[in-house]
Amino acid sequence: MSDERVSAEHFRSARWFAANDLRGSGHRGRAGQMGYSPKEYRGKPVIGILNTWSDISPCHQHFKTRVDDVKRGVLQAGGFPIELPAISLSEPFQKPSTMMYRNLLALETEELLRSYPVDGVVLMGGCDKTVPALVMGAISMDLPTIFVCAGPMIRGHYRGKTMGSGSDSWKYWADRRAGLISEDEWETIQQSINRSPGTCMTMGTASTMSALTETLGLTLPGFSSVPAVDSQHIRLCSESGRTIVEATWLDRKPSKILSRESYLDAVTALMALGGSTNAVIHLIAMASRGGIDLSLDDFNDIAEKTPVIANIQPIGTYLMDDFYSSGGILAALNRISGMLHPDRPTINGKTLRENFAGADVFDNDVVKTLEDPVGDRGGLVVLRGNLAPEGAVIKPHAAEAHLREHVGPALVFDSYDEMNEAVNRDDLEVSPDTILVLRNVGPVGGPGMPEWGMLPVPKRLLAAGVRDMVRISDARMSGTSYGACVLHVSPESYVGGPLAIVQNGDRIKLSVASRELSLLVSDEEIAARRAKWTAPRPRFERGYGAIYSSQVTQAHQGCDFTFLERGPATPEPEIH
Structure with a gap:
């Protein structure tokens, strides 16, 4: 990528705020109504912060305050932050499925960024479908983008045993159905597993997709492994704010970072981490948004030669906090560097190789060696x-x-x-x-x-x-x-x-x-x-469900909407 800085006149926000006409003065007047002086935003990159916090999203509970840390970083670097709330896809609560609403958040992300005076983007997500949804929309809009990971929750404990969210819930629910534990014990186990803000602390979809987004090059180095309540999480939030301002001046947008090699590396990381099956659908959809072909055959080809090295639940023993303490995603990527294309650019201006250089594994039982893996090949x-x-x-x-x-x-x-x-x-x-x-x-x-x-x-x-x-x-x-x-x-x-x-x-x-x-x-x-065989009746006759049912593609195609897949660029809005 070029290190040549763009001029302030290049920014999209200048079309709103710099024009010497009725609309331009009106935009400045309305900003003043909110207490902002033109000195705060004119000639500076306006950074949109898409925050998926809500009162019913336990994975993102801490985003209510973490957004202030992101804003602090943006301001320190000379940008102007604007928080844009986006819908929460709360995995435990949203029915019939957050997957049904993934494309809605992707669409909202794209249109929020297009319709407002935004020059660079901070995406705040973590819960399973939130990660691909935000990234899909940002890829389609193609503004400089950085991802802030929610991070995993702290480990669970029950009667001296370490517990993993999801994985141990399934295990103990089977025991409950078999009559081996009581209803009271089951309820206590549930409360003992879920102990803090953050995503599941196993290598579930949330941890998988955050790790893959970092592998693609859209987060700060190591961010995807940091627990939600760790003070390093706060520091990386503010650093993300500073980084996106610089990236916006240098026009580091997804189309300059993401390539077919990026996605092949993400698939390799998926296999090495023993990650979620959901990532297959999401990576295909994300690649398609950038006009990059990624097929199921790519997954099988890479699975054939990639050992599973992350000994993390659900297929292994440990939890995400152990992974973080053992070196995290950077150490894992360094260990499989020979299988990657590590000289690709990332959002911080360094190559992937530069980001993981020197990252060591501190516990070879958590992150296994290539010679002694969890499994020889075929994570998926x-x-x-x-x-x-x-x-x-x-x-x-x-x-x-x-x-x-x-x-x-x-x-x-x-x-x-x-x-x-x-x-x-x-x-x-x-x-x-x-x-x-x-x-x-x-x-x-x-x-x-x-x-x-x-x-x-x-x-x-x-x-x-x-x-x-x-x-x-x-x-x-x-x-x-x-x-x-x-x-x-x-x-x-x-x-x-x-x-x-x-x-x-x-x-x-x-x-x-x-x-x-x-x-x-x-x-x-x-x-x-x-x-x-006769076709069943449609599930929906109106509303978003009807749009979804008529437009969604099949699993091997990424389950995106046909009208949101790669196509002609959507025109910028007229500023009148």
């Missing part, structure tokens, strides 16, 4: 076959080893409610070899592809000590989840994908080794069933 694997012609995803190391090569009979559920009722029945006809199939829960059918892919093991099997079995759906699963769960089956059943014609008792083959997911039914029988 893309499966294909007649049941998933456009792909499906599994996290092999999160599954019991014997289930990675499996053939069994299908037990099919058409809805989450039907499945949830059935798995709690003592008379359900099911065995450990059964393959549970949940359909109509994809991007359109869910709606919004909810995180229902970690189907609960039936109660009668739990009582017998079974804790894992093969489960297949066109849904997603939480990044904190685990088990032999095949996800993102594409195309989804609700639009006529092959999952729609599976029947109880059909034999299904799962082979991680051969990357296969197949329905062991003749082609003639499949064709006959398909001929009888």
Whole structure:
């Protein structure tokens, strides 16, 4: 990137504030109404701070005050900060799925930045879908952009045991359903796990996407690993404010930072970290916004040669605080530097290599060596076959080893409610070899592809000590989840994908080794069933849901809206 500074007349905000006409004076007058003098903003970069804090977003609870730290940094560097609240995608509370609203936040991000006098951008996010949503919108707008990560919460504790959010919740919920712990114990466990602001402290979707955004080059070095309540988090917030001012003067925008190599490195980091399956969908959507091709084949190719080195829940032992103390993302990237394209630019003006240079691993049991990894390869694997012609995803190391090569009979559920009722029945006809199939829960059918892919093991099997079995759906699963769960089956059943014609008792083959997911039914029988299939009614007839259902793409395409994918540049607004 060039180090040539732009002139103040280059800034977008000058079109609002510098014009010597009625509108220009009106803008200055209205700024004065809020107490701002022209000396505070004229000739300076106006920095938009998109803050996704809300009263119902526990992951972003600290953003209410952290935004002041960002503003302090902007002011110190000679910029003019304006806070622009954006919708919160609160993973625990928003229904039917935050994934349904990811594209809405992406659209809001793009339009907030376009419609207001903004020259550079600070994105404040962290909770799962917030990260890709903000980045997608910023890529489309293409202004100098820096990301402020929410950071993981502190570790949980229960009766002397360290607890990880999400992952241990699933574990103890299975014990609760099996009758091994009481209701009071279960409620105490929940309160013991969630102890501070911040995202899940496992390598769930939030930690994964923050780490990948840093790998792409859009955050300050090391920021994605810092716990939410650590004082370093405050310091990096203010430093982000200072950095974006300089980046805006130098016009360091996403199109100058992000390349195909950036995304290939992000996929490599995803595999090495044993990160969330959700990242597959998000990275494809983010790349597409910049006109960069990224496919499921890229994920499989990189998985073949990338060992898993992060020994972090849900596939490992430790938590994000351990990862941070052991050197964090910078140490992990340094360890896999030979697999990366590290001479790429980043938002702070340095290359990725310069950012992680000298970063050491302080605990080789938390961040494993390449010679002694958590898993040799395949942190995530893309499966294909007649049941998933456009792909499906599994996290092999999160599954019991014997289930990675499996053939069994299908037990099919058409809805989450039907499945949830059935798995709690003592008379359900099911065995450990059964393959549970949940359909109509994809991007359109869910709606919004909810995180229902970690189907609960039936109660009668739990009582017998079974804790894992093969489960297949066109849904997603939480990044904190685990088990032999095949996800993102594409195309989804609700639009006529092959999952729609599976029947109880059909034999299904799962082979991680051969990357296969197949329905062991003749082609003639499949064709006959398909001929009888009728499309279900639309989930929505009005509102955002109707827009979503008519425009969302399938999982292998990133689940973006067709009208938001890369296309002609949207015109700048007329200032009249």
